[in-house]
Amino acid sequence: MARISYVELPVQRVGEARDFYAQAFGWSFTDFGPDYAATTGGDVDIGLNGSEDHAIAQLLPIVEVEDLEAALASVVAAGGEVTVPIFAFPGGRRFHFRDTAGNQLGAFVNEPDAH
Template sequence: MLLKMDYIEFSCPEFAASQRFFEQAFGWQSVDYGPDYQELQQAGIGAGMARAAQAAPLLVLKSDDLEAALLQVTQAGGRITKDIFAFPGGRRFEFVEPSGTAMAVWSER
């Protein structure tokens, strides 16, 4: 199964300041999905920002079969940090690869 890079999510402790920065520096507009999440509208790869205690990017991959992707990630040595959960628009899980890079896989199904 081939997974492709689909989205990057920024964790932003200073949520309002980050929103202003992305808008002023890059012209990215945002769409609110509640008080703690915004999708960033811009050309290229999809992006969003989530309110969080620490700043860290999250690389998000897309799959048509989330359960198979979870199995593939764990068999390759990924450590699951959040089991499959639903969110507006789909479901996803989060993991770290062996060197510690935080990643996620999502599916619309």
């Protein structure tokens, strides 16, 4: 079943944001390079995105799906607009889309063995 399982926050300084959330809420983060860190053990995890290549401008809810290509086709068939085509990241693949109300979201498939 598809569900929002991840929320990505745009940040300029990943280390500073990571330290803030660790101190404020006791969250533990895994660093995925110098421009990305994420919690990895919650029901809904948080990503801190400081990437220039895959930068986001606002909060990005991300829906976990079982079949990414089928989800992309369903989004388009329902009237959504793909804003970032499928790309790989450590642990999976995802795409971004805009719903019919103009909200930006992402969809991803968890592929732990993917590089």
